[in-house]
Each structure stands twice: as structure tokens, then as C-alpha cells.
Amino acid sequence: MAERIKLEVVDDPIPGPALSTPPQTVAISAAANNDPSTLSSQPSRSRDVAGTPASDSQPAYGQEEKKAVFGRVPRSLSRRLERAVVELRDEFEDLTQEQVLAALLHAHVDPKDHAALARLADTVRRYRSELYRR
Numbered sequence: 001m002a003e004r005i006k007l008e009v010v011d012d013p014i015p016g017p018a019l020s021t022p023p024q025t026v027a028i029s030a031a032a033n034n035d036p037s038t039l040s041s042q043p044s045r046s047r048d049v050a051g052t053p054a055s056d057s058q059p060a061y062g063q064e065e066k067k068a069v070f071g072r073v074p075r076s077l078s079r080r081l082e083r084a085v086v087e088l089r090d091e092f093e094d095l096t097q098e099q100v101l102a103a104l105l106h107a108h109v110d111p112k113d114h115a116a117l118a119r120l121a122d123t124v125r126r127y128r129s130e131l132y133r134r
Contacts, residue, residue: 069101082097084100085097085100
């Protein structure tokens with residue numbers, strides 16, 4: 001069995017006020033560094049199904065603390081986002097990539113809605129088929 005390396009992963013890679021969640025420890029098998037299915041993480045706080053701290057009432061998005069979401073995407077998709085922001089600035093002059101991503105999450109990601117999850121799963125399947133297309 002391969003030796004397991006302990007890494008400390010910071011949830012929020014953008015410097016700023018204190019992180020909304022403490023760092024998580026992730027164990028990665030040295031033999032499977034590129035296989036995401038080998039990652040195991042242990043969240044350190046109680047969370048609801050959506051991965052946000054459990055609470056009875058959610059404040060409006062504008063009043064919520066912001067949390068950075070970091071992920072690498074293919075360069076062509078990054079360019080699409082940049083171009084969409086430029087095109088939409090005719091309507092929203094102060095539009096940011098952050099707002100576009102948040103709007104997409106708001107519209108398409110709701111783990112409590114089974115129909116929305118099914119649509120998201122279809123979207124992920126279509127994306128993955130493009131990702132691994134040769």
C-alpha cells in the first residue's frame with residue numbers, strides 16, 4: 001500500500017478576513033495523486049445538505065459573508081465567462097464575473113430540489129462527455 005501524504009487544504013484561497021471555515025485535512029494516496037476519487041476530507045463544522053452552515057433563516061445574499069470558490073476550468077470556458085461579462089455590461093455596467101457565477105449557482109444549484117439536481121446531473125454529464133471527448 002502506498003504511503004499517504006497529509007495535506008492541509010485552505011477552503012478560501014483569496015486573502016481577506018478570517019476564513020468562514022477552518023482548513024480541512026485531505027489525505028491523498030501517493031500512488032493516485034491525479035485520481036479525485038481517492039480524496040477524502042473531513043469537514044470540521046456541522047453543515048446542511050447544501051454545504052452551508054445550518055441555520056433557520058438565511059440572510060439576503062447581499063448581507064451574507066462572501067466565500068471564495070476556486071476551481072480551474074478549461075481556458076475556453078474562462079474566455080466564455082469573460083466575454084459574457086463584457087457583453088452583459090451593456091445592461092449591467094458594473095457586472096463582475098463573481099456576480100455571473102453567483103447568478104448561475106442561484107439559478108441552477110439547489111440540492112434540496114430533486115428536479116434541479118436531475119437537471120444539474122444532466123448538465124454535468126454533458127460537460128464530462130465534452131471533457132473527455134477525443
